[in-house]
Amino acid sequence: MTQLEQMRLALTGAGLEGAWISDPAHIRLLSGFTSGADAKLLLTPGGVTLYTDARYEVQAGEETRLPTFIARPPETLEHAAAQVAGLRLGFEAEHLTVAALDELRGAWPDTTLQPLGPLLRELRMVKTAVEIEAIRDAQTLADQVFAEVRPLIRAGVRELDIAIEIETRLRRAGATVAFDVIVASGPRGAMPHGVASARIIGDGELVTVDMGARLRGYNSDMTRTVAVGEPGEELRRVYRAVLEAEEAAVAAVRPGVRAADLDTLARDLLTGHGLGEAFAHSLGHGIGLNVHEGPGLRKVSEDVLRSGMVITIEPGAYLPGVGGVRIEDLVLVTDEGYEVLSHSEKERL
Numbered sequence: 001m002t003q004l005e006q007m008r009l010a011l012t013g014a015g016l017e018g019a020w021i022s023d024p025a026h027i028r029l030l031s032g033f034t035s036g037a038d039a040k041l042l043l044t045p046g047g048v049t050l051y052t053d054a055r056y057e058v059q060a061g062e063e064t065r066l067p068t069f070i071a072r073p074p075e076t077l078e079h080a081a082a083q084v085a086g087l088r089l090g091f092e093a094e095h096l097t098v099a100a101l102d103e104l105r106g107a108w109p110d111t112t113l114q115p116l117g118p119l120l121r122e123l124r125m126v127k128t129a130v131e132i133e134a135i136r137d138a139q140t141l142a143d144q145v146f147a148e149v150r151p152l153i154r155a156g157v158r159e160l161d162i163a164i165e166i167e168t169r170l171r172r173a174g175a176t177v178a179f180d181v182i183v184a185s186g187p188r189g190a191m192p193h194g195v196a197s198a199r200i201i202g203d204g205e206l207v208t209v210d211m212g213a214r215l216r217g218y219n220s221d222m223t224r225t226v227a228v229g230e231p232g233e234e235l236r237r238v239y240r241a242v243l244e245a246e247e248a249a250v251a252a253v254r255p256g257v258r259a260a261d262l263d264t265l266a267r268d269l270l271t272g273h274g275l276g277e278a279f280a281h282s283l284g285h286g287i288g289l290n291v292h293e294g295p296g297l298r299k300v301s302e303d304v305l306r307s308g309m310v311i312t313i314e315p316g317a318y319l320p321g322v323g324g325v326r327i328e329d330l331v332l333v334t335d336e337g338y339e340v341l342s343h344s345e346k347e348r349l
């Protein structure tokens with residue numbers, strides 16, 4: 001079943017007759033059109049229409065087989081009005097602005113608009129074979145680039161220059177960065193999202209590199225913490241504790257496991273090392289068209305792992321004024337348990 005067919009089934013199950021899709025990731029998922037920021041997708045019992053404007057006419061013709069209507073608002077909404085009159089239509093409450101919703105209500109007075117709820121999140125959580133292949137290929141490329149750039153991570157080099165090398169190499173290979181490359185050295189390692197700065201890496205420091213490739217619309221995500229020279233015993237101790245938590249959480253991945261329990265497993269291990277407070281974020285997240293999507297691997301998550309999900313496992317410990325460690329693998333949940341998709345070498349300190 002295609003994702004569009006799955007979406008139709010889910011809409012019926014939710015008592016909806018159609019949907020007005022505005023999130024670019026969902027437009028891509030359901031239509032194949034890659035410039036969703038300048039498009040909308042209308043699903044009605046009568047069919048599906050992709051709305052975009054003249055700048056994308058040729059591109060839409062190449063990327064989607066769905067009927068396409070070339071227009072800009074308000075013509076777009078006027079064209080859709082005839083199709084949506086009298087319908088109960090879903091919209092993405094997480095994406096549509098209040099102003100855009102008001103505009104829809106003004107243009108379609110006879111349409112009942114209601115939030116889609118978790119329907120699309122659910123649909124996206126379990127990946128198709130094609131999606132898994134794209135994520136796998138993105139990670140293979142990221143591993144390759146990391147191996148090429150690894151020798152540059154040494155004392156005297158600016159964080160920025162490492163990030164530039166990573167980005168340039170990903171671009172040359174036909175991908176883009178999934179997010180701004182994080183290169184956090186020395187005390188900057190205490191910032192979980194310390195994007196590369198002009199800081200010069202020093203001897204005896206740990207350097208956290210968090211990078212992802214985006215290929216064919218799908219993202220990868222991996223973190224390695226690298227030792228430059230000989231870090232002191234305190235940093236080594238923190239590194240070993242994070243690695244232990246990471247490996248234990250990966251080993252526990254299998255269908256049926258509660259995402260919240262995985263978070264607890266890693267958090268309890270770090271707490272045992274006196275680092276519970278230093279683990280300042282969730283254990284991980286699902287990944288696909290967005291870097292962060294369901295399932296959420298956090299304490300309050302209701303998600304349960306299923307075969308076909310692609311998740312990250314990334315415990316960390318952040319010590320202000322000292323530094324930090326994060327180790328992250330990209331993991332596919334399989335019928336048998338798991339497959340680690342990220343293969344970059346890890347330090348053994």
Ligand SMILES: CSCC[C@H](N)C(=O)N[C@@H](C)C(=O)N[C@@H](C)C(=O)O
Pocket residue numbers: 179192193210211221222223281282283284285291292314328
């Ligand atoms: C700005 S994208 C950063 C990607 C990075 N690899 C990452 O996922 N970092 C985690 C620490 C993170 O942001 N986790 C989220 C899900 C959280 O804990 O809320």
